[in-house]
Amino acid sequence: MVGDEHVTMVPVPPGKRWAATVNSQSVEVLAPSNAVLLDVLRDKVGTLGVKRGCDLGTCGCCTVMIDGVPKLSCLTLAGQVEGANILTVEGLSDGAHLAPIQTCFSTHGGSQCGFCTPGFLVASQALLNNNPEPTRQEIACAIEGNLCRCTGYQQIIDAIEAAAVIHRGEAALPAAASSPHADPHPSGPGEPTMPPGHAR
Amino acid sequence: MTMGTYRQQPGASKPEVRKDGKRVAGKQVFPPPGSGGSEPTMRPRDLDFIPETVGGKEPKPAGDHIHDRDRTGTVVGKSIPLVDSNAKVTGQAWYGDDVRLPGELIGKILRSPYHYARIKSIDTSRVEALPGVIAVSTGKDAPNRFGVLPVTKDEHAMAVEKVRHVGDLVACVAAVDESTAIEALSLFDIEWEEIEPVFDPKKGLEDHDEPIHWRGKYHLSRTNVQKRVFQEFGDRSLVDSPFAASHGAWTMSGVHHGFTEPHAVVAHWDPNGRLQLYTPQQVPHYTHRALSTVLDVPMHQINVVRTFVGGGFGGKSDPFPHEMCAAILARKAGKPVRITFDREEVYWINRGRHPSHIEVKMTADTDGRISSFDIDALIDGGGFASFGHVTSYYNGVLATAPYELGSFHYTGARVWTNKPASGAMRGHGAVNTRCAVEVGLDEMAESMDVDPIDLRLANLLPPHSRTISGFRITSNGMREALERVREGSEWDTKFRQLPLGKGIGIGCGFFISGSGLPIHWDPKNFPHATVHIQVDMDGGVTVHTGAADIGQGSTTAVAQVVSEVLALPIEMIHVRSHESDTSPVDLGSYSSRVTFMNANAAIRAAIGIRDQLLKAAWEMLGYHPNVLVLNDRRIYYKHDPAVGVSYLQALHKAQADTGALIARGAYRSPPMGGVHKGAAAGLAPAYSFSAYVAEVDVDVETGQVSCTNVWAAHDCGKALNPMAVKGQIIGSCHMGLGQVLSEKMVYGRTGHLQNANLLEYKIPSVHEMPHVEAIIVESSDPEGPFGAKEAGEGPLLPILPAVVNAVYDAIGVRLRDLPLTPDIVYAGIQKHLRKLRLEEPEQMQPPRLEHGPLQPLLVARGDLHRERDRLRQRSEDTSAYVNGVLFGFDPDRPLSEQHEGWREAYEPLPEQLAELGFAGRAWLKKEQRQIQREEEEQRQLDIDESEKPKIAVEHKTPPKDRKSKRGKSQKIRREL
Incomplete structure (x- = not known):
């Protein structure tokens, strides 16, 4: 019982060098040898898009892709995936250009409060990488480990179906609301027009 | 020249140059892109999204709306992504x-x-x-x-x-x-x-040595009752000789919001x-x-x-x-x-939905009119009050619509127990009672041999009416919602005709769209919601609001209405709602108030900006604002689009001498409702209505229930963003299905919460989710922003009774313990088998319906009322309508002049005390102040009789703090 007796907890092991490729960047951090991947990603690597919902592998918010396979980072020890290729939600987009799955989640209402969205995106991207023509049932199986409390899943499945169509090249990527403004000088800026008297 | 080619970019014009060819310093134009939107030319007006009442093509079956003139066809009514969704899909949203x-x-x-x-x-x-x-x-x-x-x-x-x-x-x-x-x-x-702890809410009504909280002179005896409510409206004499009746006692488990x-x-x-x-x-x-x-x-x-x-959901x-x-x-x-x-x-x-014991009795008369609702709700509040004061009222008063009632009787009590505190959860207070009431109606329809949808259609309150408890109903799409789910689900070919193990059921609901009373201040002094808008030289519109976006899309709703009024692309609207330093005071996201109140305030603020722009355009063009049209970053003369100015030109003209344009808008609800105790609970400027039909499969061997299809019609007034509304409807179905089929906070015999994790607290996964056909009904609320009402909470209510009724349709067993987990259903089936002396569950007969003599009467009344409702909805019939007209109540005369049975009461009469329901027994107890007063009187009598002033002096010393108060009351108890 709390307060009755004091049991010293296992001391935190000293930090140990941990290296992996996260979102195509090689990272090297100091992490305890018993560290959970979720903690390392959030607290050390700084990929805060990986969400902590339950710590027990029940909600799927912390799903990341490890060597192309979606896994729960809260149930993975960092040491197990040393040197692996890890993809989080931050790695899905190419700079400011969103991946089809991201745009479709946005345009189909697949994201309401958005907390579960990173996990869903990673899980569904992993599906689309392996299966270009998933049925609704296959999509459901791919996201069965992810809980969403807002959407009731229906619009998420719609979004993944729409993204699959784009992946197959049967539809153009719809312009997202925040697609970056077009670069007016795609081939590099010409001679800048400076106001008179402006120091070069 | 087509309209689409008007250039919007002032950057296209030539800069002012000196004679030597150099530009005049300080007179640079704003460079494109980025000013006035990135598209260089004006988009044509989107007539499909401009109401027919102001020259567009959007149908307005419910008649014109005060905001029709502010429509520009820009974004309202269109499915657009939430404005913050890109932050969410890239992992950049900061929780x-x-x-x-x-x-x-x-x-x-x-x-x-x-x-x-x-x-x-x-x-x-x-x-x-x-x-x-x-x-x-x-x-x-x-x-x-x-x-x-x-x-x-x-x-x-x-x-x-x-x-x-x-x-x-x-x-x-x-x-x-x-x-x-x-x-x-x-x-x-x-x-x-x-x-010694208390876990059973029923024991909370008993006197206790150490009540969990002590409310001083307002404390009810020494019980753990936090709040008790009694309400009685209408003509109770109608109850005496019912033609049909239903009686059900329910046990509903506590559920949690389960936000991620x-x-x-x-x-x-x-x-x-x-x-x-x-x-x-x-x-x-x-x-x-x-x-x-x-x-x-x-x-x-x-x-x-x-x-x-x-995720919030009230949690x-x-x-x-x-x-x-x-x-x-x-x-x-x-x-x-x-x-x-x-x-x-x-x-x-916690703060989840209250574990509840609810008892509902209802009666109908020979004309198939609902002559009474009797509701008794005992709710388990856990350790703290939270929103419980309000929940105690909502459990009753939110059952007073959408049906016309002969009488309404409610007793409710919320008790403290030594469990995590219950509070507000999506569908606050209304969900459990609504389930009990709708299932009761189903049962009553069965005993009258009528179709439950026709029973409902023949007993609906019309638009622009008043409920029995005094709520002002404005727009009302209940009838259309019922008719559309009936058609969509092919109800008439399925109900009571499906084989054993397959069932279909109906449920309805209504919910407040914003609470009429701001909790912390007098609505006469301060508005419910305020929105500030600022437009600076770059043309971007910054909107400051305190509305808390919890994923429902309130930021998007506010951005949409501003975008609509100003005819600017939504990318030009930036909502700042995170900080109390910069946001005007706002009550927050609860009671489904945000769209209704904040969007209304935002429209007013945007109109303030628009008027400044139009005034500038008037000065530039010479045409009065009445004949100017706003469309996609341009203001032009109605009859000649070539005569016009761009948005930025008008903006810069309007900013001359004053700088950035500023406007504010506020919303306050109109005065409404009665003045009686508790009158403010459930009072709202508008109400949403919904009707669902659910189809279920029941495995009669194991008791496993799975919901396969839902047709969900919700009257949200006007869908500002249909995609978001559908998301709310489907999401509500998901949450309600969880409560009715799998979710339950399990407290063991020791009172300990046993499933405080998402593994054992069963939120439906993607495989448990049925296909939901979301049907949007638009009744165009006269006071809503562009006609909109809430869509966040109301859609949750009908799914519970629809599923419970469908389970009955499938197996013929009425179950009144939620959630309907396989063990509950299995036990129900076994009990049913024993009662009918059957060996195998396959031998059970699902219920069948032969229409009785009342059916054609109800259909005829429903048809008659459909026309009545249409005229009232379109304000072609503006006569007063008060609940009770169906029973002969004269809406033009005050209550005191009505037939003597019609009354209102907020405390039980002494002769009623003996027959109150379980929660109603809280009225058998006396408040401490009453106990003290009676003691004081008794002492005065004693003094008068025997002249012993000593005791009186001792008791006159006022208690100094909470502790001594309790000391005193303990003394009182001992004396008693």
Whole structure:
């Protein structure tokens, strides 16, 4: 019982060098040898898009892709995936250009409060990488480990179906609301027009 | 030249040049792109989204609307992504735990291991001695009480005198890292004195040695009753000779919101000594007020920053003790402190739906009119009041529509128990009663041999009417919703005709769209919602609102209406709603108020900006604003689009001499409702209506129920963003299905919560989710923004009764214990088999329906009322309509002149006391002030008789504090 007796907890092991490729960047951090991947990603690597919902592998918010396979980072020890290729939600987009799955989640209402969205995106991207023509049932199986409390899943499945169509090249990527403004000088800026008297 | 080619970019014009060819300094034009939107030319007007009443093509079956003239066809009514969705899909949305300040400490909370205990002493010396612990705090650091409702402030940051449930906050620490903080929690030396706990809400009605809270002279005897309600309306004599009746006693388990983001908070006292508090909150303003109270710091020295909220559903709509803890620790430590809950702690703080015992009796007369609803609701509030004062009313009063009732009788009581506190959850207070009422109607329809949809259609309140309890109903799409789900589900070919194990059921609901009473102030003095808009030289529109976006899309709704009024692309609207420093005061996201109130305020503010722009255009063009048209970044003469100015030209003209354009808009609800006690509960400027049909499969061997199809029609007035509305409808179905089929907070025999995790608390996964056909009904509310009403909570109500009724249709067994887990259904089937002396469940006969003589009468009345409703909806019939007209009530005469049976009552008559329902027994108890008064009178009598002034003097000494009050009442009890 709390307060009755004091049991010293296992001391935190000293930090140990941990290296992996996260979102195509090689990272090297100091992490305890018993560290959970979720903690390392959030607290050390700084990929805060990986969400902590339950710590027990029940909600799927912390799903990341490890060597192309979606896994729960809260149930993975960092040491197990040393040197692996890890993809989080931050790695899905190419700079400011969103991946089809991201745009479709946005345009189909697949994201309401958005907390579960990173996990869903990673899980569904992993599906689309392996299966270009998933049925609704296959999509459901791919996201069965992810809980969403807002959407009731229906619009998420719609979004993944729409993204699959784009992946197959049967539809153009719809312009997202925040697609970056077009670069007016795609081939590099010409001679800048400076106001008179402006120091070069 | 087509309209689409008008250039919007002032950058295309030539800069002013001097004679020597150089540009005039200081007269540069705004360079494209980025000014006035990135598309260089004006888009044509989208007539499909401009109402036919103002020359467009959008049909308006419900008649014209006051905001029709403000429509520009820009975004309202179109499915657009939420404006913050790109932050969410890229992982950049910052939720509570994503706020990482430099030098942060990790806070952890010590929670009570006892259900109910007095803290005799806390010794923190060993905690403070642990290296790495920076700050420690206990209840004595924050003695001020707080609570979401000003009338029931009963919470402390940490337990001051006693803990009231397992998981109640006892103390907190801030340490350099999480493991040190967790280690520190084991070093507190606390002396406890256990007190006999109460878990069963039924026992909460009994007198107790140590009530969980003490309310002084308002305390009800020595019970744990926090609030009792009695309401009676209408003609009770109609109850005496019912033609049909239904009676059901329900047990509903407590359910939790199950949002995916656990609570988290970051507190930081900045170098100026101001508190910066980052928290995912639905009600940042209430937190702001509570922080000020608890910390003894003026409100203007606190900045509450609402982070992105990872799901709320009512579970983040209280000021929370851990928010106070973080602020206290940060003040002590002089460093930022972050506290993040684990999933178990989320269940300890709870605020989920009340576990309830509900009894509903109803009767109908020979004409198939509903002559009475009798509701008795005993709700288990857990350890604290939270929103419970309101919930106690909502359990009754939110059953007074959409049907016309002959009489209504409600007794309710909310009791404290030693469990985590219940509070507000999506569909606040209305869900459980609604389920019981709708199932009762189904049962009554069966005993009358009529179709339950026709029974409902023949008993609906019309638009622009008043309910039996005095609520003002404006738009009402209930009839259309019922007709559309009936058609969509092919009801008439399925109901009572499906084979054993397959069933179909109907449920309806209505819900408030915003609470008519702002909790903290008089609506006569202050508005419910305020929105500020600022437009500076770049043409971007910055909107300041305090509306808390919890994923429902309130930011999008506000951006949409501003975009619509100003005819600007939505990319040009930037909503700033996170900080209390910059946002006007707003009550927050609850009671489904945000779209209705904030969007209304935003429309008013946008009209303020638009009028300034039109005035500038008037000066430039010479045409009066009445003949000017706003369309996609351009203002032009109605009859010649070539005569016009771009938005930026008009803006810069309007800004001459004054600088940035500023406007504000406010919303306050009109005066409405009665003045009786509790009249404000359930009062709303508009009500949403919904009807669902659900299809289920029941495995008669195992009792497993699965819902396969749902047709969900919801009247949201006007869908500002149909995609978001459908998302709300489907999401509500998901949450309601969880409550009716699988979700349950399991308290063991020891009162301990046994499933405080998402593994054993069964939220439906993607495989349990049926196909939901979301049907949007648009009744165009006269006071809603562009006609809109709520869509966030109302859609949850009908799914529960629809599923329960469908289960009956499938197996012929009425079940009244929620959730309908396989064990409950299996036991129900076995009981049914024993009753009918059947061997195998396959031998059961599902119920069948032969229409009785009442059926054609109801259909005829429904048809008659359809025309009545249409005329009233379109304001072609503006006569008064009050609940009771169906029973001969004259709406033009006051209650006192009606037939003598019609009355209103808010306290039971002495002769009624004996026959009240279970919760109604709270009325058998007396309040302390009444007990004291009676004692005083008795003493006066004694003095008069025997002249003993000594006792009177002793008792006249007023109690000095809470403790002595209890001392006194204990004395009283002993005397009794």
